[in-house]
Amino acid sequence: xxxxxxxxxxxxxxxxxxxxxxxxxxxxxxxxxxxxxxxxxxxxxxxxxxxxxxxxxxxxxxxxxxxxxxxxxxxxxxxxxxxxxxxxxxxxxxxxxxxxxxxxxxxxxxxxxxxxxxxxxxxxxxxxxxxxxxxxxxxxxxxxxxxxxxxxxxxxxxxxxxxxxxxxxxxxxxxxxxxxxxxxxxxxxxxxxxxxxxxxxxxxxxxxxxxxxxxxxxxxxxxxxxxxxxxxxxxxxxxxxxxxxxxxxxxxxxxxxxxxxxxxxxxxxxxxxxxxxxxxxxxxxxxxxxxxxxxxxxxxxxxxxxxxxxxxxxxxxxxxxxxxxxxxxxxxxxxxxxxxxxxxxxxxxxxxxxxxxxxxxxxxxxxxxxxxxxxxxxxxxxxxxxxxxxxxxxxxxxxxxxxxxxxxxxxxxxxxxxxxxxxxxxxxxxxxxxxxxxxxxxxxxxxxxxxxxxxxxxxxxxxxxxxxxx
Numbered sequence: 001x002x003x004x005x006x007x008x009x010x011x012x013x014x015x016x017x018x019x020x021x022x023x024x025x026x027x028x029x030x031x032x033x034x035x036x037x038x039x040x041x042x043x044x045x046x047x048x049x050x051x052x053x054x055x056x057x058x059x060x061x062x063x064x065x066x067x068x069x070x071x072x073x074x075x076x077x078x079x080x081x082x083x084x085x086x087x088x089x090x091x092x093x094x095x096x097x098x099x100x101x102x103x104x105x106x107x108x109x110x111x112x113x114x115x116x117x118x119x120x121x122x123x124x125x126x127x128x129x130x131x132x133x134x135x136x137x138x139x140x141x142x143x144x145x146x147x148x149x150x151x152x153x154x155x156x157x158x159x160x161x162x163x164x165x166x167x168x169x170x171x172x173x174x175x176x177x178x179x180x181x182x183x184x185x186x187x188x189x190x191x192x193x194x195x196x197x198x199x200x201x202x203x204x205x206x207x208x209x210x211x212x213x214x215x216x217x218x219x220x221x222x223x224x225x226x227x228x229x230x231x232x233x234x235x236x237x238x239x240x241x242x243x244x245x246x247x248x249x250x251x252x253x254x255x256x257x258x259x260x261x262x263x264x265x266x267x268x269x270x271x272x273x274x275x276x277x278x279x280x281x282x283x284x285x286x287x288x289x290x291x292x293x294x295x296x297x298x299x300x301x302x303x304x305x306x307x308x309x310x311x312x313x314x315x316x317x318x319x320x321x322x323x324x325x326x327x328x329x330x331x332x333x334x335x336x337x338x339x340x341x342x343x344x345x346x347x348x349x350x351x352x353x354x355x356x357x358x359x360x361x362x363x364x365x366x367x368x369x370x371x372x373x374x375x376x377x378x379x380x381x382x383x384x385x386x387x388x389x390x391x392x393x394x395x396x397x398x399x400x401x402x403x404x405x406x407x408x409x410x411x412x413x414x415x416x417x418x419x420x421x422x423x424x425x426x427x428x429x430x431x432x433x434x435x436x437x438x439x440x441x442x443x444x445x446x447x448x449x450x451x452x453x454x455x456x457x458x459x460x461x462x463x464x465x466x467x468x469x470x
Contacts, residue, residue: 147164147165153178156181156188157189159189160189163188163190164177164188166196167216170209170210170213171210171213176213180217183220184220186224187216187220187224188220190223190224194226195223198222198223198225199223201231202215202222205235206248206249206250206252208253211249211253214253215253219259219260222256225259234258234259234263235248235252238251238289241285241286242286243290247290250290255293255296257297261296266297270295270297270298271296273300274295278300278304278326279319280323280326287327291330292333292334294334298333298334303334304326307333307337308322310337310342311325315358316355325362328365329366329370331369331370332366335369344368344371344373352392353395357393357395360399361402364400365399365402367403368402371402376406377402379406380401380402380404383411387411387414387428388410388428389426389428391427397430398431400433400434401430408456410433412456413440413444414428416445419455420446422444437449437453440452
């Protein structure tokens with residue numbers, strides 16, 4: 001591989017440079033994912049060894065292992081709130097093609113190539129930038145010195161340095177400022193006093209200091225949203241839904257883009273649709289929003305209608321069952337039908353479950369739609385029939401089995417009772433897997449909690465060692 005290509009690949013890994021589409025000679029663009037939804041949940045470009053999209057959740061704990069999200073087209077257009085102004089104007093999210101200032105590919109490569117060796121050992125905080133600026137700089141030196149590399153790479157004004165200096169206290173680095181510049185350059189032109197007021201307001205309503213960086217990378221426009229005309233009204237709106245104060249900060253962290261939607265023209269109509277058209281009970285609304293804040297900025301009419309029609313046709317699901325699914329697991333409205341819902345229904349059919357049984361499982365445990373087939377559902381099914389000697393029909397009675405961790409709950413409890421010779425003959429009782437560890441030890445094992453926990457730890461270490469040997 002030629003040096004220039006190797007260099008470009010290295011830079012891409014370091015800074016997330018994307019050379020998506022476009023003709024040769026077009027500008028290389030730096031980007032972050034859309035702020036419409038939790039960033040974790042939007043990593044739809046991950047692929048399995050079979051070429052299918054994977055979610056960031058791919059464990060065995062039964063907590064949203066695989067989230068199969070549909071196209072972002074199902075999210076509503078943002079109502080862009082002009083910085084330091086009082087009005088909304090409807091528009092689609094800004095694309096990289098609309099960024100006012102860009103780095104040309106040749107300029108970026110030539111400048112970065114000259115700093116290749118110096119940036120490879122770059123320190124983790126802004127105060128340690130070095131390279132063409134005269135070696136390592138100590139903390140406390142002027143912002144002008146500390147941001148000299150950045151000013152060479154981007155067309156930025158020294159008047160921006162106080163803001164960069166302030167934002168660096170939240171852990172933002174040089175590469176983060178480049179991402180913000182490409183995503184929404186005007187955000188870096190905000191007066192530092194105004195930015196401080198807005199971020200301190202977010203901290204006051206429960207946003208954690210460590211999450212400010214995440215929010216700014218997803219929604220840098222938030223620096224331009226005034227406290228009185230935007231931030232307060234949106235927080236008040238969340239409170240009106242019954243969301244407790246202790247959860248407001250988490251909602252904002254997960255879906256910071258909600259601040260770019262008009263409360264009156266977008267958010268309230270979405271809530272009305274959930275209540276009047278979908279059929280979510282008002283008493284359940286707060287829980288639904290807390291489980292999936294992205295639902296507030298989704299094109300709810302489209303996502304609800306398509307999934308309602310699919311489940312009705314595929315399983316003969318009545319409306320009340322589908323409403324229960326959405327209430328328990330509103331993320332269902334984000335999942336792709338082809339890559340998420342249908343493969344899991346087909347898996348349950350493949351193990352000889354009837355539609356009525358599938359519907360019962362999904363209504364009781366809608367999280368099944370979020371579980372990985374290869375890493376979760378299939379291994380648990382194999383353990384159910386081969387080790388626990390249960391029939392698949394038992395899943396309809398105890399669907400919770402599918403939500404339990406195979407490594408942390410199912411296998412340890414089964415093996416522990418077997419070791420104590422207290423496992424009954426025939427099918428292993430799935431009800432023994434449901435209670436807490438303490439109740440399990442009292443009711444089923446007749447031994448101390450410490451003894452069971454020590455056994456589980458040894459089992460986990462042995463399984464880890466066996467996997468390592470393989």
